Amino acid sequence: MKKISAVMLLSFILILSGCGESATNEPVEPVLNVEQFSLVNQAFVKDKLGEPESFEDINYQTPSTGANNVLTYFYYDWEGYYSEFVFDDKDRLIRINIYVSDNPESKFVKTTFKEHLKQLGISPAERMTKAADTGFAWRYQSVSDKIDEVWSIGSDKDIDVIKISFDVRPFM
Numbered sequence: 161m162k163k164i165s166a167v168m169l170l171s172f173i174l175i176l177s178g179c180g181e182s183a184t185n186e187p188v189e190p191v192l193n194v195e196q197f198s199l200v201n202q203a204f205v206k207d208k209l210g211e212p213e214s215f216e217d218i219n220y221q222t223p224s225t226g227a228n229n230v231l232t233y234f235y236y237d238w239e240g241y242y243s244e245f246v247f248d249d250k251d252r253l254i255r256i257n258i259y260v261s262d263n264p265e266s267k268f269v270k271t272t273f274k275e276h277l278k279q280l281g282i283s284p285a286e287r288m289t290k291a292a293d294t295g296f297a298w299r300y301q302s303v304s305d306k307i308d309e310v311w312s313i314g315s316d317k318d319i320d321v322i323k324i325s326f327d328v329r330p331f332m
Contacts, residue, residue: 190281191241191268194256198306198326201251205234212236212245224332231330240266254327260320268312268319273298276312276319301328 197205206212212234220231231254234245240263246255260267268279276298277284285304292299299311308328314320325331 188275188278191239191279192256192258193281194324195282195304195306197245197253197256199252199254201253202232202234202247205245205253209236209238220330222330222332229330237261248327248330252327254325254330256322256324258322258324260318268314268322270314270317270319273300273312277303277310280310280322280324282307282310 196208214235216233218231218233220229221227222229230249232247232251234247236243236245240261242259242261244255244257245253246257248254268276270276273290273293274284282304284300285302287302288304289301290299291301291309295316297311297313299309301309303310307324307326309323309325311323311325312319312321313323
């Protein structure tokens, strides 16, 4: 009788733990597969996302060196997200900024940074390092072989702004 009770208890625990795992290990559908955009040119982005709603060239001064750069910004509004695709003067995509809109379907719920990266289609590298975690902002560097930095800003529950840098040097 004790063996049957023990087996039933063990089975019940396994069933419960299996249910818990399925809730936390559900596959995350990326909002955007960010890694595919690493250092690509304007033509590639237009091929993937279509023509931008607007674009502009901005004179930008690198804070650490004082060097002047002309950056080209492509502005998109896709699936409830506003975004800026930033190209350097060599026609390389060096940063994507994503802003959440008022659409409740377009939000990033704050869980863990690794889960957040899954929402962006990013596979983190072993060498990824935390530069900041304030409770309202995450900033990680050497995120993957293709991504220098991810900076996510919001509240303690949601993320409102994401900055993904493929080449962070112009912004340092």
